[in-house]
Amino acid sequence: MREPITRILRGSALALILLFFLFPILWILLMSFQTNADILRIPPRLGFTPTLSNYVALLSGKLATSSGTLDITFLRNLGNSLLLSVASVAASLVLGVPAAYAFARYRFRLGESIAFTLLSFRFAPPLLVLLPLSLYFQILGLTDTYGGLIWVYQLITLPLILWIVRGYFEDASPDIEHAYRVDGHSWWRTFTRIAVPLARPGIAAAGLLAFIFAWNNFVFALVLASADKQPVTVGALAFVTAAGIQYGQIAAAIVLSILPTLALALYAQRWLVEGLSLGAVKG
């Protein structure tokens, strides 16, 4: 159908793009199978004897350095990341999906103002709230609790979910829901059986993006939580040690920290793109 020259151009453009975006990932993957000595060679080389020592160190929690064996809490950090991200996204979905529905379906006094205010939290510089927040959390007794962190994480996840899901609801015809209510189903049943299932691609995609952003957060947990509640983003800095930066372990940590998100993304692949489109479900 298409001219071969276009196909070649398109193919090589894609190849270049994949190279740019995936080369660093590939390099990190390679690094995760190397010892620090292999990584710190001049000039860098491809050939090396692969080792699983980085992964072993991460998973066993023992890091051997020149200044002795250090305990590392990577698995705990990974668990914290999972807990914080999953709980934050779940809370955001519970709070945000009904709100998104309200903004999409009803025109009500102050509705737009509330919607914009919610969005504007996404735009507030995190540091702006972070500075007094630690003081405030101290008063509320939320310092160093998962609950407090999940609350603050709402600043990241809630607006994203709210706005993407709202667009999705807006583009879906309300008549399908009307029909269901006329059939005799309550509002709540209609919301849970019709509105939400139909918006599932949008919810899945928004949830995934929110998950990624929550997962990548650094500064909130750093300031507000003690070491045993830190996510991987902060925890991986523990590999910057006096005896040298443990690049191999950092690389392995990145690989391991990407895996859950990647798995989620591949699972949600079929909804991901469709879900971010404002395009409605066509009956």
Added chain:
Amino acid sequence: MSGLEISGIRVRFGHAEVLRGIDCRVAAGETVVLFGPSGAGKTTLLRAIAGVEPAASGVVRIDGREVQDLEPEHRPLGMAFQNFSLYPHLSAYENIASPLRARRLRTPEIEIKVRRVADLLRIDHVLGHLPRELSNGQKQRTALARALVAEPPVLLLDDPLRNVDAKLRYEMRLELPPLLRKTGAAVIFVTQDFREAMALADRVVVLREGAVLQDAPAEEVYGAPASVPVAQLFGDPPMNLLSARLVQEDNRVRAEAAGMAPGFPDLDITRMEAPLLGVRPEDVLLASPATGGAHAEILAVTPLHERCVLLLRAADGTELVASMAGAAPDPGTFVSIAGARHAVLFDPASGRRLAISDARTEVVA
């Protein structure tokens, strides 16, 4: 009373009033067609009745019970939406079963009822399909089945034939009246197509700009539109509206225009500046030029169904539309206008109907 009774329904969208106090009654077993141009508020009225569009004021009674303050799910009615509004993630079977499930019927009972209505609408072979796997006609029948399945006392059908092809529409026009009558429900059927209205309606309610223009049996709306707008809306091709001259004659008044001069025995006004004479195209009596009468030039000819429609210029220069059976004459030739079989006279200022012609046909000398 049993059936549907609405009064004083008002709906506002922001500052615009979309429905300005609608009153209407539909008896059980009766089919009322809600007719009007787009934007008239037909769909809004159905929605207000169903409760999915909040009404600013007004009363909706179903079988004598006020329901305007109830949520949609508590109103005993069924509704078919113009765009079908099937649940895309549920099979046709589940779509149809939905009202029954809402009423918590037991599974075998649901099965029986769904099968029955599906048989009736000839979609029993596609019950397992998802909506996107259905043809438009099947979708339409599924939507209809869903509205019918719980045998509600009130049925609201929002232009259900609009999105289906001509053949199916024709079939459905024939099938629907007995079907609806069988349900015994009070039916409101929305359409923009006057033929559909004529075919289905026990009564037609003509709606424009949020107000009822006429509420009468279909033949009456056709034959005796209550006002100029109704005359313009209802009918295809629409009624000729010709500026007429009143002529007092014995015990009646004649209105002369374009070579026609129907008589109006009940008219008590004798003098009026240019009243409007409404004549349906098929009521324009045509004759060959040889038979005398007023000559008119044929400007254009279009076939419409089994008849052909002629655009004429009468001797006095008035243009009008007539229709006739048989072979189409050539444009440029002449016919003779012999009179009007039936005509309506309107007040040009208010647009209101003044009188209906008597049965005698007259030919102007």
Added chain:
Amino acid sequence: MSDKARDLCKARVAGRISRREFGKRITALGIGAAAADGLLQASYTRAMAASFDWMKYKGTTVKLLLNKHPYADAMIADLDAFRALTGMDVKYDIFPEDVYFDKVTAALSSRSSQYDAFMTGAYQTWQYGPAGWLVDMNEYLHDAGKTAPDYDFEDMLPNLRASDSWSGVPGAPLGGTGAKQWAIPWGFELYSISYNRNIFDQLKITPPENLPDLIEKATKITKDAGGPYGVGVRGSRSWATIHPGFLSGYTNYGARDFTVADGKLKSAVDSAESKAFHELWVKMIQEAGPKNWATYTWYQVGQDLGAGASGMIYDADILGYFMNGAGNKEAGHIGYTPIAPNPEAKGPTSNIWIWSLALSNFSNAKDAAWYFIQWATSKQHDMFGARKKDLVDPVRASVWADKVFQDRIAGSYPGYLETYKATAPDAKIYFTPQPLFFNVTTEWAAALQRMVAKEVAVSEGLDQLAATINRELRDAGIG
């Protein structure tokens, strides 16, 4: 443990027998040297307990905020001894250095009672002290009821004790009159040259003696060593770039950061001495420093030395120590040498960094936390860290005099002790204490980056820097 061995340990602890005598007799009892150290440690603990009510806060838990550092690792390794001694429990949060001080600032500025004691440097106490976040330890040190009789604060090197002690008046000398003891020194580092012996041997050059000599040799390495560059120093836009080798050399050239008159500070970075030194330093980086020097923290400086990417570093002596350890490519090839950058100078004038322990003013268990700090800075624990772990620049004179420690260092890290000894006498904090320390040094690092990038000439850059610093001092009301 046999009674005989226990008696022997007690005798050693009480100072009745010499170390050598102790070693000889314990060997005679058939106990290996390592086991004997353990015995000694245990009996020290018992000896401490004998003369002081260490069990007073039994059952209390102390929570610490720690930086990820070998010194902290050494302490953690010895925590069981503290638990046994006091019946208290210790919990700790440990954070990487990149974010550690931000974490401290966040915790203290929110007046959090979460942490009772934490690690700090001296510079930080110049902020934390005036801010009211720290407890003045003098009230504990001088209270016989709270401090064990054998604690011997005077055993700590005087410059270190003074460094953590300040009156809070900007410009007032450290350890001067009215000074408060904001923190207790615990482990420290000073600044000298650590070099790659292989590279030096290969190029047949000797360790540098002063800055011009260093520049010459470093330039030669960059040119001739076939890959490695000459000298690694820090360069990130941070106070940390200013305080190690840089300030040591700066001081050696007779330059000061401020002049103090009538209680007001004035920047002295635009002095002739300062400009002369900056010219050399900038030249050194341009000609023989790491290419992306401006992103270098001590991790990169150390990493390059350990991986053989640099010929030498002018940075913390302990950094050279760590890079000589297993896991690094150049392990065992690192040499150490003191440096007095100014050829005219009598000797090195090294600035120092002191890891200290401070007591949070918001702690709900201050007395108990003091017990912990007291233990962690005691001779006993200092000795444990120095002998067994990597607390290699311990703060106590008695530990430096310890033969076991000396032998261990001399064995694996030749030149380290000698370098320390040559550098230590004049090693102290050469900054003028004042609360805008971080503003000034960060601006300073940024200015240095611009000079190295040739965005501004050295002299002009320093004039601008002085003006900026003076303005900030005035704004804060101390200039």
Added chain:
Amino acid sequence: MSDFALPVPAKRWRVGRLLPYLLSLPSLLVCVGIVIPFVASAIYSLQRYNLAFPTGRAFIGFGNYISFLSDPSFWNTVEVSIIYTAATVGIELLLGLAIAMLLRERTFINNVISVVLMLPLMTAPALASLMWKLMTNPGFGVLSWAVSLIGLSNFKWASDPHTAMLTVVLVDIWVYTPFIMILLLAGLRSLPPAPFEAAQLDGVPGRFVFFRVTLPMLSPFIVTACLFRLLDSIQQFDIIYAMTQGGPGDSLMVFQVGAYLEFFQYTNVGRSAALLMVLWVITYFLSDRFVRQWHKLRERRQGHA
């Protein structure tokens, strides 16, 4: 018999009017909890407030803001932030759009590529920066080695004021282009096929279709993507702080890095808060404009549909 044996509900009062508030208030309340610190920050910004000078704390009105006006470092921050934001969002938008166009067809391979291309987004910027720092290390860095192969042996990446911006922009592009790509891809795939088929049948040139059909129809998505990226970009912190801490010199001193240093290094709460308030005003203004535009485009798009 009809199935309408419906119970008469007790309440005659319709919950409908309150429903939207009931639905949206929980999320609002959750966020309002966060507003309290925000107000505290606003108050701090009106004070001379350095934690290390507790006695000097005083209300000084807009003093902090006024001092910015004459402070060249503040204007440098504004300039650097604008350049950074314009460069990152501009390039990411173009690149993201190009990739989305390439992956437009709904094939399995394209779907997989689009997920795989999101890998950089899944790498936390704090960690990604660490790896980029290693990759651009002149000794061990694979990228430094690669550019030396093409003759750039003295390329100093983030260390040179001339290339530092380029380097962090590169990292930002690497991390965030996938975000724009995925939003625009979703947009492209949701466009109705009819206009494109018609254009193809009519033999309308591709470029014309792109500029006159694709771009206008895609604009709500472009606005959304830009909105999120623009506001994230102007608030950039992780990458710049991890790579250069705002250096060399002041060449990368963006708002949040400046404010972070003011607070965490200099304990100058008042100045830090004032700097952040300025940033907030900028983002509020920008987002307000964008949201208006977004509503307008959506209405137009729905009007077409």
